[in-house]
Amino acid sequence: MSSPLSKRVRALEPVARAGAPLADRLRPQALSEFVGQKHLTNPGSVLMNLLGSGNLGSIILWGPPGCGKTTLSRLLAREADCTFKELSATSSGINDVRAVFEEAKRILALTGKKTVLFLDEIHRFSKAQQDIFLPYVEQGQIQLIGATTENPSFKLTSALLSRCRVLTLDRLTEEDIQDIITRAIRRVNCMPSTSKPHTVEPSRSQDAGGSSQASNNSQESTCPSFSQITERVISSIVSLSCGDARTALSLLELVLCSKDIPEDDVIASMRHSVSTSYDRTGDSRYDMISALHKSIRGSHGSAAVYWLARMLCAGEDPVYIARRLVVCASEDVGLADNQALPLAIATLHACQQIGMPECRINLAHLVAYLAEAPKSTRAYEAYKRAEEAAKSDTGLPVPMAMRNAPTNLMKELGYSEGYKYNPSYAHPVHNEYLPSPVKRNTILKEAGDMSDKLWDEVALRHWEMQCNGGSLWCGRPVK
Incomplete structure (x- = not known):
């Protein structure tokens, strides 16, 4: 049996729902109405x-x-x-x-x-x-x-x-948001006048079957009952919502309550009311820093600077970006340009000492430099191979010739025996630098060694069409 309290709660539900945000009141009631x-x-x-x-x-x-x-x-x-x-x-x-x-x-x-x-x-x-x-x-x-x-x-x-x-679930497309807004306007028109965000009395021309035009708007209204809803306003809602239906409906609610306000002021109000969706602790942060890093790796300077600007405009810590770029300087540019790492360290120091907004210039300098610099992963790949070899057998002894012999006992035991001090020779000499099981491994490959690189004709042709004006890449082997 229902208690008096539960009955009162149920009685108040319509009132509470009427006071709920428009986004909640306009939720679809069937799967057929669901958009996206x-x-x-x-x-x-x-x-x-x-x-x-x-x-x-x-x-x-x-x-x-x-x-x-x-x-x-x-x-x-x-x-x-x-x-x-x-x-x-x-x-x-x-x-x-x-x-x-x-x-x-x-x-x-x-x-x-x-x-x-x-x-x-x-x-x-x-x-x-x-x-x-x-x-x-x-x-x-x-x-x-x-x-x-x-x-x-x-x-x-x-x-x-x-x-x-x-x-x-994917972020909603602009077409999805447009559909949601159109349906929302249609449903708001059908609401009782007390439930509408703002009641507008129909004009004489509307009573006669004509369409009214807002005197302050630069475009004709798309909704006779709400003269402030123009194509430009709807386009701004779609753009500002960034695929978020809740944001789109909240912006629509703001517009519905903006009677007799010039179109430009309505759009400005919407822009000021939208907060960035960038989350410095969420996936968007890591997605964007990944996009920045990969744009640099792909030598696409425009994309790299764009992602830098996206992160900084969203309030990202410039020191965090600079630290990642220090890694990028060694991981991707590496031995191909040994000035990349000092410049990255200098930029990190500048970000720590100067801060925003000035350090954005230092970051843009570094990002553009890294994107245009030649790339080499020789050192990075060499360490990965060395790490794999080191972990495979952690007990391999240091060759006797490589051991230091600061005492007579160590010399008697054979420490440093047979070691050739390279600067003493006018020619190259050989020493056993590695344990026997590892010495046949090529850890740091020679510059220009392409033995482990892929050749993908489809990917190359795509690059030639998109980035090289359809011309063949100059590095193609001569037939």
Whole structure:
């Protein structure tokens, strides 16, 4: 029997929902209304096949913010006719999860109906906390849908991952965002006037069946009820949202409340209200530093400077970038240009001493230099081969000739015997520098040695077409 408190809570739900952000009020109510992620929602996809089989199982939804993880989870539970429970790892603990598990077992025993537990931000649970799911998921007493913006390989335990299917959601395309905005405007028009973010009285021309035009807008409104929504405004929403549907709908809500405000001011307000999606502790940071490093390795200066600017504009620590570039100077440029490492060290010191915004110039100098410098991985590859040889047998003795002999006893034992002091000779001499099992290994290869390099005709031809104006590469062997 329902308590008076629960009845009051249910009575207040419509009021609370009316006060919710537009993005929450306009969530799709059926899978057919869901926009984006066609690789998951199209007929014949793995997810739809699981849903059709009646055994959704436990899944992890991995994707950027605003791509539809929460909405998709709710729709899946509805389509599967399951009891839906929703928690967030940011505000819930183990006791909350246990309570859901106990209720799920009772519902399953009494009605045979399964329960879907949607846990948002599942990566916020510690590795020990994640272990609570294992027996319930494995026995099928609960169907877990975890949502995360972080790479599950790093944030979730291998035991939990082995019991769940990981499904990747992509950032929404501009066409997806455009579709979402169009549908949202259509639904807002159908809302009761008290629920609209801003009620606009229709003009006389609208009553007569004509279309009104905002006097302050440079373009004709695309929505008669909201004259401030122009093509330019919608285009700005699409651009500023960066594939995040929640951001797009929040911007739309801002526009809907901006009656009688000039178009330029509306767009400026939107730009100021959008915060960067760059996370200095998340995947985007490592994706961008990887793009910067690989652009330098590929000698693409424009791309390298672009990724540098993206990171700095997003608030990245310039010292972090400089440290990575010090590594790049030895790993990728290496012996081909021995001035790269001193310049990288100098840039690191400049970033530490000067700071932003001036040190951005030092970083741009270094990035452009590294991108245009010749590349050689001889030293880097040599160390990897040496490390492999060193780990294969850690007990190989140092050859006697290579050992120092500071005492008479050591000399009597044969230390340093047979060693030829190179500067004493007018010609090259040979010493046994390596233990016998290793001396046949070529660790540091000669400059220009291409014996372990790949030749990919398709990749070369692609480079010739994209970067060399269709002309043949000058390094092709002469036939």
